[in-house]
Amino acid sequence: MATTRRQILAGTGALGAGIAFAGSIPDVFAGTAHAQGTGGGSGYGPLLPDPDGLLDLPRGFRYKVLSREGDAMRSGEGPVPSNPDGMAAFGDSRRHNSLWLVRNHENRMDSRAPVPAVEGLTYDPRAEGGCTVLELDRHHGVRTERVGIAGTSTNCAGGHTPWGTWLTCEETEYKAGEEGYAKDHGFIFEVGFRKEHRTVPEPLTAMGRFQHEAVAIDPSNGIVYETEDAFEAPFGLFYRFLPRRPLRGFDSLRAGGVLEAMRVPEVPDLSVVTEPGTTFDGIEWVEVPDPLAAETPIRHQDFGLKGATHAQKLEGCYWGGRSVYFVSSFAKSAEGSGGDHYGQIWRYDPEDNSLTLVVIFGPESDLDMPGEEPDNIALAPSGGLMVCEDGAGVQHVYGLTRRGTVYPMARGRQNIGTPEEPEWGEFAGVTFSPGGQTMFVNCYTPGTTFAVTGPWRH
Structure with missing residues (x-):
């Protein structure tokens, strides 16, 4: 079992002491x-x-x-898959008080219950992850439950689009021939669940191949922000994708675009920042040399002398007001980070081109805080x-x-x-x-x- 925050604090005599968090929650x-x-x-x-x-x-x-692993799906496609992870709820304008629930399944190889392979919805027949879709009535009765996409791997989180689809993210970067996979993985896929948005089980390759976690879209211009939850140092990057055809609905992201990584001047690792309210102006965005990571993972690629800015355990990503917020769940210097913390929330303001540390959970955190690796x-x-x-x-x-x-x-x-x-x-x-x-x-x-x-x- 991994060492927990409670064990660390007990060893330092800090149990129940210190400041729970620092920063501006209202912000x-x-x-x-x-x-x-x-x-x-x-x-x-x-x-x-x-x-x-x-x-x-x-x-x-x-x-x-609503649903339990191993039970039969109403579609008859097979049992409910295991490891449900990221999820989003969408209203249905055609049916009053009904909605769609789209759910990731973070299955790797040898999962307890794979996402069933369905003709026309399967990317790699050897992969066991994917998404399922539930349609609910006003009383949360399950009208339908079916496969949304199959043949993907390690579907962790994602994000919704302004046109009402779900972007599911693969938190892996295995290539064809590795670990039994038939195709490359580490992509974003778009999942539709209405007649006008039919899922195409092909990756959005221009958005990069890396250990994706979550995405958020600026509704004013269609720019997509992406987090990377890399498991080893150098850790992940924070990206933005500039689509060639922004906000054009279901075809927007398939038309390609430019992928860039964030560079904070003089800050190679966000974990070293410990003072809430710290703001960095003049954020730089550096084009990714090889978004498909054909030879080298993106975070290892050459971004020039100044490099790109890394952060451990980049997880949640969401849009609020005029800014995008993203989360670093923790950082541990013993694992290769530049500093230690039990959670950061960052805000990037595109209009000001500034990055601010809003909240930090520190090593002296109160045990009642959500600090055992806060995730989604x-x-x-x-x-x-x-x-x-x-x-x-x-x-x-x-x-x-x-x-x-x-x-x-x-x-x-x-x-x-x-x-x-x-x-x-x-x-x-x-x-x-x-x-x-x-x-x-x-x-x-x-x-x-x-x-x-x-x-x-x-």
Whole structure:
């Protein structure tokens, strides 16, 4: 088992001490639609034990299990795949109070339940990852559940497009012939689920081949921002993709474009920045020499004497107001980073061409903070964040208010260990329905997708 933050703090005598975080939480939500909410309160109260042993929630909230790993999909295409990860909810204008839920499956080789290969939707028949699509009615009844794309690998997160499709990201960079794969991997794929957006199981190659994590699109000009979660130093880069045909709907990203990596002058590694509010002006964008990484992974390529700026564990990426926000879940100097932290949130403002460290979770963090490797995040209806915890021990979905107060929102109860040595699967893919009435979230192991309703503040 990996060393946890709690173990580190216990060894340093810092348990329960220090500042929980530093930075400007309201800045994260400034200018977003959610920021118009009250953002008040400090949570919804203590979590109550679930008599069914699946998911603990505060009083007044309830959950519905939408899908479970291994059950038969309604389409008849096979069992529900394992390892559900990134996810997004889309409204359906044709049907009142119904929506689409698009869900990644982070399957590598030898997964418990692969994404079934479906004719016309499969990229590499030897790969086991992909996406599934659920259509829900107003009561969260599952109308349909089917494969959205198959034959991809390690589909971790992604992002939605302004034209209503899902970009699913492969968090790997194996090439054809490696690990049993028949085709190159490490791409972004576009998943459509309406008749006017039919999935084409071919990669968006101009957007790069690397260990993709998440994407966010500037709705004003169609520029796509991408995070890279590389597993070894030198760590990942923060990219932007300049499409040749921006905001042209389903064909926008297939028309190609230019991929660039961010360079922060005099800062080769973002982990060395520790003071919230630190702002860097004059951000540079350097064209990627070989986006397909035919011979050399992008992060190893030659970006000139000044290089590109790296960061460990680049995860979430989302658009808010006039800026793009991205998350570094942690950095560890022992693993090759320039510094140590338990989470950073960065804001890039394209109009000012500036980068600001908004929030940092430091080594002296309070144990009640969502600091066991915080992973997927989503904007909450009340104007704060929901954070999926991904670490050792009991796993939570935490809320973080605009005032910086942390509260528990959900706790996993499915023990995948033993009574003597219990273990719990991480949470992933937290997202909200378009109106904010429902939170959807996955338990990674055993693969379970929940819909959570209750007295959400708006």
